[in-house]
Amino acid sequence: MTQTLTIPRPDDWHLHLRDGAMLKAVLPETARHFGRAIIMPNLVPPVVTGADASAYRDRILAAMPEGADFTPLMTLYLTEETDPEDVAKAAADGLVHAVKLYPAGATTNSASGVTDFDKVRPVLEKMAEIGLPLCLHGEVTDPDIDIFDREAVFIDRVLDPIRKATPGLRVVMEHVTTADAVAYVQGAPKDLAATITAHHLVINRNHILVGGIRPHYYCLPVAKREVHRQALVTAATSGDARFFLGTDSAPHIDALKEHACGCAGCFTATNAVSVVAEIFDRESALDQLAAFLSLNGATHYKLPVSVRTLTLRKGEHCTYPSKIDSDDGPVTVFDPGFPLHWSVTTGK
Template sequence: MASLSTFEINEPLDMHLHLRDADMLKLVGPLTSNTFSGALIMPNLVPPITTKEALLAYKQRIKEACVKDKFEPYVTLFFKNDYSYEFLADIKDDIIGIKLYPAGITTNSETGVASMDVEVLRPTLESMSKLGIPLCIHGETNGFVMDREKEFMPIYESIAKVFPNLKIIMEHITTKEAIELLDKYDNLYATVTLHHLLITLDDVAGGMLNPHLFCKPIAKRPEDRSALLNAALKAHPKLMFGSDSAPHPKHKKECCGCAAGVFTSPIALQVLTELFEKHDALENLNAFVSLNAQRIYNLTLEKKTITLIKKDFIVPAIYEYKNENVVPMYAGESIPWSIESIN
C-alpha cells in the first residue's frame, strides 16, 4: 500500500471504557468524547450501578462532562443474580448491556458474582435472553494469573450453550484460546484493547517494572498477542475495539501495590492508525473501530469524521484537572500520527 499522509476514521466507537466519576470523569471524559462518537461505559463505580436511578444519574454526569462533543455514552448495569424480569424490562431501553464481574477479580468488583455456576446465574440470564439484553463479561478465574482467561473458556461455552439467544461479549480478550472460541458459537463476540495488541508480559515486567502497563487481564505471551493482532487487522466480524482505558491517579500507579489499568484514550486512534498502517491493513480499521460494533449492537450514529495526519505528536507526560491526574501510555514519547480535524 502506498504511504498515506492523511487517513479518515468515521464514527469511531470505544466498546469498553472506564470514565470513573467526579473530577476524574471531568478530566478523562472529554479525552474520549472529543475523538469518539460513543463508548460503552463500565458500571464498576463505588457503589456499582445497580439501579435505574443511579444509572440515569451517572449518564447525566457523563453528558455534562462531555457536553462540548458529539458523543453518546452507552451505559451498563452491574450484574446481579437476582434482577427481576420486570426491573430489566423497565431499564432495557436505558442500557446497552449488563456487565458481569467475578467477585474480586478486578478494580471495584468486590460485589461481583461469587459463583459462575450457570444455574446460580440463570434468573438474570434468562430474563436478559428473553429481553435481548447483551451480557458483557470480565472472563477470568481466580487461578494462576497467566491462565485465568484460558480457565474461563469453559464458562463462556456453558453460558453460550444454555442461552443460545443471549448475546455474550467476551471483554478485553488476551489469549489465542479466546480468539479460537469466537467462531465456535454464534452468540459469542469480543472486544480487544489497544495495549493488548501491542505488548506482552515482557513489556510489563521483563526488565524494569512498568506500572503504567500493568492491567487486568495481564498482558500475555507473544503468541497470544499475535492471535489478537491477526484477528484485529482482518477486522474479524465478531471482534470490536474496546480500549479498557482505565485511569488511576499517578500516585496509585507509581507505588507498591499499584492499581491495574492502562490509560490509552488520548492516543488510541493515532496508535491504531500507526499499527494498521504498519501491517498494510488500514482498509480494515473503520470496521474494527466502528462498523463491527454498529452491527453487533445495532447502533445508529450521528456523522463524525476524525481526520488523522502523518505528523509527529508528543504525548503529554500527564493529564491534570484540579486534584486529579493520570499518566497515559507513551507518556512523553513521540508517535507518528496526530489528530488533524474532527467534523
C-alpha cells in the same frame, strides 16, 4: 509524504469514566475522538439498577465539555440480587445497552460481582429474551489458577456453560488477551463477539516485567506472551466483524499506580486511535481500520454507524501529553514505546 484516511467517527465499546473529579478530567479525552462509548458500571457503589444508571448518565452529561458530541451508552453491574424486570425496563426505556458481568474479585471494584453463576440465570434468560448483550470480564478468580491462565480457564468453566444454558444470549468477551479467546470467538455463532484494547495490541508481559516493574503497563487481564499479542493483532486487522475496539481505558492517579500494591489499568483514551492506526499501518491493514474502530461494534450492538467522520493524517511524529491532570492527581497516558505518526482531526 502525508497520507490521509477518513473513517466514520469511532466508538469505544469498553470505557471507564469513573466519577467526580476523575470523570471531569478524563471525559474530554474520550469525547475528543469517540462518538459513543459503553460505560463501565464498576463505581463504588456499583451501578446496579436502572435508577443508578440514570443518575450516573446525568453526572456524565453534566461533566461534558462545551460543544462535545458524545453519547454515553450505559450498562448495569450484574449482581446475584439483580432484578430481571428492572433490567428489562431499563433496556426498554433505551437507558442501558448491556449488562456487565464481573466475577467477584477479578479486577478493580469487582467485589460485588458474581460468585454463584446459577443465581444470575434468571437475569441472563431475560436478557436473551429481549436481546440485551452481556459484557463480561473473562477471568476465573480461583487462587489455584495461574494469572496467565485465567482467561482460558474461564472460557471452559464459565463462558461455554453459560452460553449453552442460555441459547440466544448475545455476549461480548471484553478485552480478550489470548489466542484461546480469539479461537473461541472465531468458532462461535454470530451472537458472540470480542473487544480488543489498544494496549493489548502493543504490549506483552515482558513490557511489564523486563528491566524492572513498569506499573503503567499493568492491567487486568494482564498482558500475556508475545504469541498471544500477535493473535490479537491478527484478529483485529482481519476485518472479522466479531472483533472491535474497546479501549478499557482505566484511569488511576499516579500515586495509586506507582504503589506497593498498584492499581490495574492503562489510560489510553487520549491516544488510542493513533496507537491503533499505527498498528494497522505496520500490518498493511489500514483498509480494515474503519471496520475495527467504527463499524463492527455498532453492528453487534445493533446501533447505526456514525454519520460523522474522523480524519487521520500520517506525517511527522505526532505527540500527546504524557499525563493529564485531575483534581485528585496526575494520570499517566499510555506510552506505546514507539513513535506515533497518525494524527487525528475530527470531521463533520
